Amino acid sequence: MGKLKVIKAGPHSSIQDLGRFGYRRFGIPQSGAMDPALMKLSNQLVSNPNHYPTIEIALGGIAFESHSDTSLGVTGATLTKNGEIQTNGNAHVKAGDVIEVSKPEKRYAYISIGGLLDAKHDFGSYSTYVQAGFGGMAGRMLQKGDLLETDKTHTLLQQVVVPEQLLQKTKLIHILKGPEWYLLKELPETKTFTIDAASNRMGVRLSGEKLKIDAQEIASSAVIPGTIQLPPDGHPIVLMNDCQTTGGYPRIGKVVDEDLPKLAQLAPLSEVVFNLNFSE
Amino acid sequence: MSVKESGSLQFNDISWRVSLLGEQVILMECAPDIPIDKIHDSTHLIEKLLADDLNDIVPAYHSIAIFTSLSIVDVRKVLNGKKSKINQPGKGDDIIELPICYEVGFDLERVAEHANFPIEKVIDIHLSGTYRSLFMGFTPGFIYADGLADQIACPRLDTPRKLLPAGAVGIAGTQTGIYSLQSPGGWNIIGRTPTKIFDLNRKPPILIDVGTQYRFVRISQKAFETWGS
Incomplete structure (x- = not known):
């Protein structure tokens, strides 16, 4: 059985799978990997099914000490074992090996351990949602000393090519009009913002020129990952995977599903260009 | 999919404004004077009518968000003109x-x-x-x-x-x-x-x-x- 001890946890490391679906009616958010395509590739590196829970790290590295034979796959960061360095790679490890995973090259990176990770399973998902203590390692972020265990030792290492578009930093994000788009006083087709440092798994805050709107609040109504809310301060927030299920701020737009991981991967203070999608 | 597909819909004796909240989420909004009982009743009726095509549903004060892979056109076809049976017992008795x-x-x-x-x-x-x-x-x-x-x-x-x-x-x-x-x-x-x-x-x-x-x-x-x- 695979056993890894966390010896350095990093700032925002959590167990995530592809998310929790079908429970928004109870106010339960989606959660799950912020960059699902990259997360699936880390599973493929160790022959895991795509939906198996992985370790998501953000804005900082993580380190493990192995307590057994096991296999590891890393996407979006560098894996170092006994001085051997690999980017987007995989490795077999033995008991006693120390494995370091670098800070993500973009914002989020994924680590898969061969086999099914022993994690809390709530509402159909292993994804960690800290606010309610769902999923993951006892419903919280990973900490130094945590023991991660899987049901297998070595799994077959697979060669995986990370597609170029997952490695590139894209600052162009396509959006659709939201239900309250018409409340905006100006209707820009293109707008440039900066990613605020206060962004997280719940939302990406955008700073820049304020947007003006006619109404400040609406009667609470459904919101989803990708919804662009405009609070009274005029600075939009793009809701992300851990966002709440209803909200009272005008929903001026929606980041297209395809571009949401690209937005998630932009580092704090980077520039982002929103472009209204008129296609179809 | 775009706002061009938005429009109105008659369903459960209510006029709804229909638009996309997301690629697979349809938002139905009604006038603020519609009582919340009608929103709940409409929510249950949508659950019944869309059955397995419904992935999730989020009612709020004057709106219902329908999570489905069906298009607006198909959802409109299923819901248009339907209404719940009169005197349907509500959940509000207990x-x-x-x-x-x-x-x-x-x-x-x-x-x-x-x-x-x-x-x-x-x-x-x-x-x-x-x-x-x-x-x-x-x-x-x-x-x-x-x-x-x-x-x-x-x-x-x-x-x-x-x-x-x-x-x-x-x-x-x-x-x-x-x-x-x-x-x-x-x-x-x-x-x-x-x-x-x-x-x-x-x-x-x-x-x-x-x-x-x-x-x-x-x-x-x-x-x-x-x-x-």
């Missing part, structure tokens, strides 16, 4: 009783001052109310309810508290609700219920479903502190 302790509320004085009533009168008014879960949101299981007497309505705090306990009973303007989990919050906390309204280990995890009515029964601080032990 009233759940929830224990409440006012001594452990944080803002009872603030609410009393705002209402210009003695504290005991605020408590009496609050205890005489029958509340109804309108929808859930904010955090898992958080109940937005109606039924609050206008006399004890009170604006939300200027600065939200960083951490409220689960079971905190809140007032924000004329809205009322119950915090299902420990979370930050800006509502006036008039009292607390020791009952777990959201419990991960219970099936279903919620105690009070959308449309269900509840009222409060006062308990002492001692009973609150030893509840369930």
Whole structure:
């Protein structure tokens, strides 16, 4: 059985799978990997099914000490074992090996351990949602000393090519009009913002020129990952995977599903260009 | 998919504005004067009509979000002109009783001052109310309810508290609700219920479903502190 001890946890490391679906009616958010395509590739590196829970790290590295034979796959960061360095790679490890995973090259990176990770399973998902203590390692972020265990030792290492578009930093994000788009006083087709440092798994805050709107609040109504809310301060927030299920701020737009991981991967203070999608 | 597909829809005797909230989420919005019972009734009818094509559904004050891989055109075809049977029994017949302790509320004085009533009168008014879960949101299981007497309505705090306990009973303007989990919050906390309204280990995890009515029964601080032990 695979056993890894966390010896350095990093700032925002959590167990995530592809998310929790079908429970928004109870106010339960989606959660799950912020960059699902990259997360699936880390599973493929160790022959895991795509939906198996992985370790998501953000804005900082993580380190493990192995307590057994096991296999590891890393996407979006560098894996170092006994001085051997690999980017987007995989490795077999033995008991006693120390494995370091670098800070993500973009914002989020994924680590898969061969086999099914022993994690809390709530509402159909292993994804960690800290606010309610769902999923993951006892419903919280990973900490130094945590023991991660899987049901297998070595799994077959697979060669995986990370597609170029997952490695590139894209600052162009396509959006659709939201239900309250018409409340905006100006209707820009293109707008440039900066990613605020206060962004997280719940939302990406955008700073820049304020947007003006006619109404400040609406009667609470459904919101989803990708919804662009405009609070009274005029600075939009793009809701992300851990966002709440209803909200009272005008929903001026929606980041297209395809571009949401690209937005998630932009580092704090980077520039982002929103472009209204008129296609179809 | 684009706003071009938006439009209106007649469903359950209500005119709805239909638009996309997301690529696989259709938003139906109605006039604010439509009673919430009709929203709940329409929600149940959509559940029945879309059956396995429905991935999730989120009702709110004047809207219903439908999570489906069907297109707006197909959903419109299924829903158009349909209505629920008259005199369909609602969920509102049973009233759940929830224990409440006012001594452990944080803002009872603030609410009393705002209402210009003695504290005991605020408590009496609050205890005489029958509340109804309108929808859930904010955090898992958080109940937005109606039924609050206008006399004890009170604006939300200027600065939200960083951490409220689960079971905190809140007032924000004329809205009322119950915090299902420990979370930050800006509502006036008039009292607390020791009952777990959201419990991960219970099936279903919620105690009070959308449309269900509840009222409060006062308990002492001692009973609150030893509840369930």
